[in-house]
Amino acid sequence: MKRQSSLISESVLIERLNQHDQQAFQWLYDQYSPALYGVVLRIVRDEDQAQDLLQDIFVKIWKNLESYDATKGRLFTWMLNVSRNTAIDALRSRKTQPSNEIRTDEDSVHIVDRQHNTEQPNPDHIGLQDVVKQLRPDRKELIDLVYFGGYTHEEAAEELNLPLGTVKTRIRAALHELKQLFKS
Known part of the structure; x- marks a missing residue:
């Protein structure tokens, strides 16, 4: 096969x-x-x-x-x-x-x-952390928890003691900002 x-x-x-x-x-x-x-x-x-x-x-x-x-x-x-x-x-x-x-x-x-023994890193991940570091600290923290830490939105809200709606809004804004950073 x-x-x-x-x-x-x-x-x-x-x-x-x-x-x-x-x-x-x-x-x-x-x-x-x-x-x-x-x-x-x-x-x-x-x-x-x-x-x-x-x-x-x-x-x-x-x-x-x-x-x-x-x-x-x-x-x-x-x-x-x-x-x-x-x-x-x-x-x-x-x-x-x-x-x-x-x-x-x-x-x-x-x-x-x-x-x-990887010879070359996956191109999809090259510099991703560097781009995320450019986000505002509150947005970066949420992206780290949800996308790199495996937290759900609810768990991130509980961890940071924030309302769930605030977490979702900030993540949406962070994703939009990341999109712009990747375009530039």
Whole structure:
């Protein structure tokens, strides 16, 4: 299946996965596990937990593939949502337990780099933090919490002791400002 991967459409892949084709699932894991691991690691900030969660995520994907609806989006988007939700759930359950170590995003990026021996960073992420740093501090803080920390709008509002409407308005304004910064 690896050689044919570029010739197989997403609908054929989904059909093969629904038939419990293990070769198709292995291809899916090989293609998407690095990206999903990166998302999970960014949220939970613990390598061992991220690896465990990645396995749980692919079991969920395998068992719940029938809940994927192609009319609502691409398969990768659905898998990304499964991953993000699983990681956020794990993070919420961990909030009740004390954390021994706090890692910054910068530390996590270096760990992922060493593990995967990436030669070149993903161009979609080049300079993203630098652009976000240009935002007003109140907007930057919200973008960091919601998009880099995995918080929901409600959790960010609670964390910052702000009304939910204020959080949503500031995030919308921050996204608009980021759009302008990317254009320039």
